[in-house]
Amino acid sequence: MELKTKIxxxxxxxxxxxxxxxxxxxxxxxxxxxxxxxxxxxxxxxVLKLESKTHGxxxxxxxxxxxxVLLKMNGTIHLVDVNRKIVRTFEMENSPFGIQMEVxxxxxxxxxxxxxTIHNIYESVDKRDQLMQLPFKQGxxxxxxxxxxxxxxxx
Amino acid sequence: xxxxxDVFQAIADPTRRAILLLLASQTxxxxxxxxxxxxxxxxxxxxxxxxxxxxxxxxxxxxxxxYYHINAKKMKQVADFIxxxxxxxxxxxxxxxxxxxxxxxxxxxxxAKDKN
Numbered sequence: 001m002e003l004k005t006k007i008x009x010x011x012x013x014x015x016x017x018x019x020x021x022x023x024x025x026x027x028x029x030x031x032x033x034x035x036x037x038x039x040x041x042x043x044x045x046x047v048l049k050l051e052s053k054t055h056g057x058x059x060x061x062x063x064x065x066x067x068x069v070l071l072k073m074n075g076t077i078h079l080v081d082v083n084r085k086i087v088r089t090f091e092m093e094n095s096p097f098g099i100q101m102e103v104x105x106x107x108x109x110x111x112x113x114x115x116x117t118i119h120n121i122y123e124s125v126d127k128r129d130q131l132m133q134l135p136f137k138q139g140x141x142x143x144x145x146x147x148x149x150x151x152x153x154x155x
Numbered sequence: 156x157x158x159x160x161d162v163f164q165a166i167a168d169p170t171r172r173a174i175l176l177l178l179a180s181q182t183x184x185x186x187x188x189x190x191x192x193x194x195x196x197x198x199x200x201x202x203x204x205x206x207x208x209x210x211x212x213x214x215x216x217x218x219x220x221x222y223y224h225i226n227a228k229k230m231k232q233v234a235d236f237i238x239x240x241x242x243x244x245x246x247x248x249x250x251x252x253x254x255x256x257x258x259x260x261x262x263x264x265x266x267a268k269d270k271n
Contacts, residue, residue, distance in 0.1 A: 020245075020248045042251040116248075134240075
């Protein structure tokens, strides 16, 4: 079966490409990225600011259920070409990953399907690789704390 | 590729990840694994079967008991760093798709109402 989301990250490069085909018209995928209401729902983050326009900027904040802020993200938006392209920077505040540039290309395939290509460029090869390892480390940590919970109950 | 996908579906479940961690340093029977969880024994057995099927765990017969241990070779594949990253994005995009589909559906229904 063909995977819907693909990552192309070649060794020794400081960029990567993410592609995804959606069972949605291109206008709706673009809307998901440019309107607060939708972005908050699928990203699971709070949108503090989102100016979806050329020379705009954005700022997001993710909290845990106890309202402790876990992650702050921000960036400037260089270009917004409606239903076609977004170019922006992205930064996780207080993280070692630096600032990345992101180029989003929105393409119509049919009336009801579309393709999104995201080209991310990082400050260095190391920063790209560190960032890519993040979900794996988090996964293991989650498994670990779950194990600790379980063990805690047995005591 | 399909096999790899199965492996990552297997570790997407928190209980299965906990089982892998538990077995990382020791060999245990199904009963001993189940004793570590609140989950019902048949559920744990199902998790063990899935992990064995995708070769993350190996079974070893010793007398009447079957022992489970980690298949280190397969676990190394899991550590391949692109796949968890890809999975994270895939999940995120699936969410985007379902949020926008719900919106599309709502719009269609409203459109139908407007026409009436």
